[in-house]
Amino acid sequence: MDSLMPSFKRPGLFMQRLKHNRMALAGAAIVMVMCVLALLASVVGRDPGDIDVSRQLLAPCWEFPLGTDDLGRDVLARILYGARISLLVGFVAVGISTAIGVVVGALAGYYGGWVDSLIMRFVDIMLCFPSFFLILAVVAFLEPSIWNIMIVIGLTSWMGVARLVRAEFLSLRERDYVQAAKALGAGDGRVIFMHILPNALSPILVSATLGVAGAILVESALSFLGIGVQPPTPSWGNMLIAGKQTLGTAWWLSVFPGLAILLTVLGYNLLGEGIRDALDPRLKE
Amino acid sequence: MFVQIAKRLIMMLPLLLGITLISFVVIHLAPGEPTDLQTQLNPEVSSELRERLRAQYDLDKPLLVQYGKWLGRLVQLDFGESFVQDRRPVAEKIAERLPVTIMINLLSIGLILLIAVPLGVLSAVRRNSLFDRFTTVFVFIGFATPSFWLALLLMDFFGVRLGLFPIAGLKSLGHEYLSFGRQVGDVAHHLVLPVFVSAFGGLAGFSRYMRGNMLEVVRQDYILTARAKGLSERVVIYRHALHNALLPVITLLGLSVPGLIGGSVIFETIFAIPGMGKMFYDGVMMRDYPLIMGVLVIGAVLTLVGNLIADVAYAMADPRIRRR
Numbered sequence: 001m002d003s004l005m006p007s008f009k010r011p012g013l014f015m016q017r018l019k020h021n022r023m024a025l026a027g028a029a030i031v032m033v034m035c036v037l038a039l040l041a042s043v044v045g046r047d048p049g050d051i052d053v054s055r056q057l058l059a060p061c062w063e064f065p066l067g068t069d070d071l072g073r074d075v076l077a078r079i080l081y082g083a084r085i086s087l088l089v090g091f092v093a094v095g096i097s098t099a100i101g102v103v104v105g106a107l108a109g110y111y112g113g114w115v116d117s118l119i120m121r122f123v124d125i126m127l128c129f130p131s132f133f134l135i136l137a138v139v140a141f142l143e144p145s146i147w148n149i150m151i152v153i154g155l156t157s158w159m160g161v162a163r164l165v166r167a168e169f170l171s172l173r174e175r176d177y178v179q180a181a182k183a184l185g186a187g188d189g190r191v192i193f194m195h196i197l198p199n200a201l202s203p204i205l206v207s208a209t210l211g212v213a214g215a216i217l218v219e220s221a222l223s224f225l226g227i228g229v230q231p232p233t234p235s236w237g238n239m240l241i242a243g244k245q246t247l248g249t250a251w252w253l254s255v256f257p258g259l260a261i262l263l264t265v266l267g268y269n270l271l272g273e274g275i276r277d278a279l280d281p282r283l284k285e
Numbered sequence: 286m287f288v289q290i291a292k293r294l295i296m297m298l299p300l301l302l303g304i305t306l307i308s309f310v311v312i313h314l315a316p317g318e319p320t321d322l323q324t325q326l327n328p329e330v331s332s333e334l335r336e337r338l339r340a341q342y343d344l345d346k347p348l349l350v351q352y353g354k355w356l357g358r359l360v361q362l363d364f365g366e367s368f369v370q371d372r373r374p375v376a377e378k379i380a381e382r383l384p385v386t387i388m389i390n391l392l393s394i395g396l397i398l399l400i401a402v403p404l405g406v407l408s409a410v411r412r413n414s415l416f417d418r419f420t421t422v423f424v425f426i427g428f429a430t431p432s433f434w435l436a437l438l439l440m441d442f443f444g445v446r447l448g449l450f451p452i453a454g455l456k457s458l459g460h461e462y463l464s465f466g467r468q469v470g471d472v473a474h475h476l477v478l479p480v481f482v483s484a485f486g487g488l489a490g491f492s493r494y495m496r497g498n499m500l501e502v503v504r505q506d507y508i509l510t511a512r513a514k515g516l517s518e519r520v521v522i523y524r525h526a527l528h529n530a531l532l533p534v535i536t537l538l539g540l541s542v543p544g545l546i547g548g549s550v551i552f553e554t555i556f557a558i559p560g561m562g563k564m565f566y567d568g569v570m571m572r573d574y575p576l577i578m579g580v581l582v583i584g585a586v587l588t589l590v591g592n593l594i595a596d597v598a599y600a601m602a603d604p605r606i607r608r609r
Contacts, residue, residue, distance in 0.1 A: 125303040128585045132547030137569055137577055138311060217431055221551055224433050225566065243437055244555075247452075248445030258434035265429035 017278035024274020030267025038083035048077040048234050057250050067252035069242050075252060078234035079260050085235045086216050086264060089150050093215040096154025098208050101161025106192050108162070109169025120166070123159050131156045135218065136227065144227045153215050161207050168200035202279045209272035213265040220261050236261045290597060297589050305359065308581040309352050313574075355578070364582075365575035367568075375579040379561065383583065385455065386553070386560035389476065390545045393484035394538065401488050402531070405495025410522055412500065420492065427489025432548060436482045436555045443478065451475050453557040479556045483548055487541060494537055498530040505529075532603050539595025543588045 018024050041048075052072040060067045066075040108119040135152050142148040172178065173196060181195045222228030223237025231238055236257040243254030339345045346354075358365060364375035408417040444452035451457065455475050456468075463471060502508065503526055511525045512518075549562035557563070561580060568576035 121300070121303070125300055125307060128300065128304055128543065128588045129308070129581065130543040130547035130584045130588065132550055133565060133581055133584050134308070134311070136550060136566065137308075137581065141569075141572070213429070220431055221433055224431075225551070225554060227569075240434060240437060243441075247437075247441050251441060254434075254437050254441055258431065258437070261431050261434065262426070262429045265431075266425060269425060269428055 014278060018274065021274045021278050023270050024278060027267050027270025027272070027274055030263055031271055034083055034264050034267060035087065037080055038087050041077070041080035041084060046074050046077045048073060048081040049232055050074065050077075057246065057253075059250075060252055066256045067250070069239070069253055070246060070250075075239075075256055078239055079236065079257060082234045082236045082239060082257065082260065083264070085146065085229055085233065086219060086261070089146060089153070089219040089229075090212040090215045090268075092150040093153040093157070093219075094208050094211040096151060097158040097211060097215075098161055098204065100154070101158035102165050102197070102204065104158065105162035105165025106169055106197065109166035110173055110188070110192055110196070112170070116166070119162075123162055126156070126159050129156075132218070132221070135222070136225070139222060139227050144222075144230055146229055146233075149219055149222060149228055150215075153218050157211065157214065157218075161204065161211075164203045164207055165200060168203060169196055172196045172199055202275075206272050206276045206279070209268055209275060213268035213272070216261065216265055216268070286600070289600070290593070293593055293596065297593070300589065301586070304585040305356060305578075305582055306352065308578060308585075309355065310348065313348055313351070359582070364579035367576050368573045369568075369571050369576075375575045378564065378576065379579055379583055382559060382561045382564045385558065386546070386549050386562060389480060389483060389553075389558070389560065390549065392476065392480045393487065393545070394541075396480060396484040397487040397491050398534075400484075401491035402495055402534070404488075404492040405497075406499055406522075406527060406530070408492070409496045409499030409503070420496075424489040424493045427485060430485065432482055432486050433551050433555055435485055436478070436552055439478050439482065440555075450478050452478070455558055479552050479558060482552050482556075483545065486548065487545070490541075491534070491537065495530065495534065498533055499526060502526045502530045532599065535595050535599045535602065539592040542591030543584070546584050546587060 050073060055064075055068050055072040057070055058064055058068040058072075064074055064076065066079065069075055069078070104119055104123075108116040135156050138152045138156075139149060142152070169192075178191060178195055181191050186195070219228055220235070220237030220240075223235045224240050226238075226241065228237055229235035231241075239257040240254060243250070243257065246253055336345070355365065362376055364379070366372050367375055367378060404420055408414075408420040411417055440452045443449045451474065455472055457471050457475075460468060460471055503522075508521060508526055511521045516525075546562075549560060550566050551562070552558070553560045553562035554566050561583070565577065565580045567573075568580065
């Protein structure tokens with residue numbers, strides 16, 4: 001079974017499988033294009049904060065490919081800068097949730113016993129909350145800022161990773177190489193992080209990739225409700241507020257920011273599922 | 286059976302205690318107080334009055350004492366009084382709004398099952414067909430579509446441009462004067478867009494899950510046996526396979542409760558529906574502690590109840606589980 005798994009020890013096989021997976025390729029392409037656009041936002045587009053009332057609510061035209069908003073700002077430029085915000089929130093939030101999930105899951109799975117039951121009861125409790133309620137409550141109490149959003153999303157979305165890591169650790173800790181490492185006198189920390197964790201990376205990678213998509217969705221929803229990224233900083237979610245205000249008159253304000261969210265989330269989901277398939281030998285027939 | 290349910294109910298108690306403790310601590314550690322809204326913007330409010338207000342709401346006591354008092358009242362189903370102007374009991378406010386949210390969620394679960402199950406089964410049966418590919422694309426797009434954006438587009442197109450559906454509230458003006466049949470029709474008309482939006486996200490997940498279950502079940506030995514007996518493909522798929530593939534859906538339904546309830550904040554706010562989600566959003570904006578706590582607890586309880594119902598339903602549907 002082990003030899004069948006194209007894990008990170010055999011990156012060649014993994015990459016080969018990934019290359020043959022059209023889903024993963026499409027996802028990777030979308031993700032890369034979005035990253036490049038976000039990085040080049042200041043080069044490609046104009047100033048996203050440039051207000052000019054004389055060109056209010058222009059429909060898409062040659063000069064403004066995606067139109068202008070109610071303050072005459074270029075929608076394309078704002079979407080490009082919004083990409084930075086969304087990607088930043090996605091990455092940092094997932095970084096936080098993955099870090100917490102890995103540590104918590106590793107502790108539960110490695111030590112087992114009462115540590116495990118205590119931690120898993122806590123996970124159960126956290127899973128009972130409609131997480132959007134919890135996020136909304138906390139974000140609204142704190143000052144709504146990008147950093148608070150990232151932290152709160154991270155703190156409320158680590159449970160899935162923790163469960164995954166725990167399951168991996170439960171099976172891996174009995175393996176011979178772990179016993180060997182222990183026999184050689186390796187401490188718990190060394191066994192957990194140097195010996196077991198590297199072998200449990202694949203499901204973590206999949207869940208982190210899918211997690212970015214989830215975090216971007218939550219951030220945009222919060223910003224749309226007015227308690228996420230605050231104007232004038234452009235974010236895809238808060239751009240849609242203008243879309244709601246101009247319902248029925250300026251379709252481009254509703255359509256394009258939403259499409260940007262959809263495409264980005266789609267990209268990360270495709271990539272995540274593609275990686276999962278490439279790592280799972282059972283799916284190849 | 287009843288012993289099992291009773292056991293599960295008792296196991297829920299510590300979980301419930303943990304839920305209340307966590308939400309209480311989280312909300313109270315966050316900066317900002319309900320008295321801020323009444324005092325901050327008003328320069329004439331003296332610090333003395335401020336203290337009096339704080340004492341009135343027990344905000345000057347240690348956190349654990351506040352929690353103990355709150356929990357003591359909670360046991361008697363008393364969630365305290367709302368901090369905002371109307372000062373009505375939180376339990377009453379929630380009881381007023383909860384049915385709307387539950388009704389919409391039940392309707393959307395019904396819609397999800399109605400569409401997702403056939404979709405998943407068909408795409409599993411005709412694996413790799415054009416239909417299957419089409420469904421897969423739909424599923425991925427469904428996963429990636431933000432529900433509030435979908436709501437916005439539908440409101441723009443069907444609501445404003447075509448004028449087919451109302452875009453806000455649950456009742457038209459003059460709803461009271463309609464006959465009962467018309468009243469039901471009026472509410473249903475208002476519910477079309479919100480229910481569709483809240484079901485849309487779940488559709489993708491459920492049909493994908495259903496497809497996976499079906500593919501898994503078709504591989505089992507008992508399906509081979511059924512085919513070997515000479516049963517028609519129709520009976521094999523729709524009697525033997527479907528029944529077994531549907532079982533795990535019950536569990537997924539239970540697990541999807543928190544997501545549905547959380548999502549109700551979004552679509553109720555967009556469509557201005559007087560449900561629990563909208564009330565929660567308003568409560569958060571007003572820093573209405575008792576209300577927020579009440580809704581958080583109710584939300585978590587609904588999740589627990591959803592899981593319990595799912596487990597019981599599973600045990601009733603699957604004799605293999607019942608024996609244990």
